[in-house]
Amino acid sequence: MKRYLFLILGVVLSSFMMLETQFSAQEIIDKTIQVSGGERYDNAIIHFKFRGKQYRSERNKGFYTLERKIDGPDGVIHDVVSNSGLTRTIENCSVPVTDSLITKISDGVNSVHYFAYLPYGLNASAVRKNIVGKSIIKGIEYYKIKISFNEEGGGTDFEDEFLYWIHKENFTVDYLAYKYAVNGGGIRFREAYNPRIINGIRFVDYNNYKALNLSTSLSDLDALFEKGKLKLLSKIELEDIHVYVSDDCC
Incomplete structure (x- = not known):
C-alpha cells in the first residue's frame, strides 16, 4: 500500500512541476518592462534630480534627448545627448566639446538615465539575454538573467556584464549586479528599495554594494x-521625479 502511495505522490509532484510555466529570457524581460511602464517609456518626458544635478529625458517615436544640468564655475552647464550626438551649452551659449571629452560626457549622461529607467533599455538591439538559473533571496524566488552586449551598437562599455534578479511572480527587478573594466574595474551589487509608480512608470532607489574580490562571479553575489x-x-536615490506621458500613448 505504501508503495502505491509513494507512486501516486510522485506522479502528483511531477504534474505540478510540469504545470509550472517556463518562460524564455526574452519573455521574462518583456514582462518585466511591461509591469514597469511598457510603452509609456517610449512617449514620456521625465524630470528628476540626482546628487544635486538636474536630469531630463524625452522620447517620442524613436527620437530621444537625454539631458543633464550642472552648476559650474561659469554658470549652468547643460549637456544634451540625442540621436544627433552631444551638445553642450553654458548659460545658454553653445560651447565646443573636444573629441577626447565627447565619449566621457556622453557616457556620464547616459549611465544615470540608463539606471534610472531600468528595466527599460533591456530590449535594445545590441542586448543579449540568457537565463542562468534561479535563486532565493530573503525567502523570495528570482530568475537570474545575464545581460551582455554586442560590440556593434553596444556602446563604449560593451564588454561590461550585468546580472538581474527578477521576481518570479511580480516580474520586478529587485537586485542587479554588474562588472565593469574602466578605472581599474569593479563589481557592484544593487538592492532596490522604495519602489513607486509615477504616472504609470516604476522607479526605485538602490543600496549600492561592492564586492571586495574582483574575481568574484556575478552569480555568487x-x-x-x-x-x-x-x-x-x-x-542611489532619485528625487523630485516628474513624468509626463503623451496622450497618443496607451
Whole structure:
C-alpha cells in the first residue's frame, strides 16, 4: 500500500512541476518592462534630480534627448545627448566639446538615465539575454538573467556584464549586479528599495554594494549578500521625479 502511495505522490509532484510555466529570457524581460511602464517609456518626458544635478529625458517615436544640468564655475552647464550626438551649452551659449571629452560626457549622461529607467533599455538591439538559473533571496524566488552586449551598437562599455534578479511572480527587478573594466574595474551589487509608480512608470532607489574580490562571479553575489559579505558603498536615490506621458500613448 505504501508503495502505491509513494507512486501516486510522485506522479502528483511531477504534474505540478510540469504545470509550472517556463518562460524564455526574452519573455521574462518583456514582462518585466511591461509591469514597469511598457510603452509609456517610449512617449514620456521625465524630470528628476540626482546628487544635486538636474536630469531630463524625452522620447517620442524613436527620437530621444537625454539631458543633464550642472552648476559650474561659469554658470549652468547643460549637456544634451540625442540621436544627433552631444551638445553642450553654458548659460545658454553653445560651447565646443573636444573629441577626447565627447565619449566621457556622453557616457556620464547616459549611465544615470540608463539606471534610472531600468528595466527599460533591456530590449535594445545590441542586448543579449540568457537565463542562468534561479535563486532565493530573503525567502523570495528570482530568475537570474545575464545581460551582455554586442560590440556593434553596444556602446563604449560593451564588454561590461550585468546580472538581474527578477521576481518570479511580480516580474520586478529587485537586485542587479554588474562588472565593469574602466578605472581599474569593479563589481557592484544593487538592492532596490522604495519602489513607486509615477504616472504609470516604476522607479526605485538602490543600496549600492561592492564586492571586495574582483574575481568574484556575478552569480555568487546573491549568496554573499545574504551572508553580509558585501560592503555598502552608497545609496542611489532619485528625487523630485516628474513624468509626463503623451496622450497618443496607451
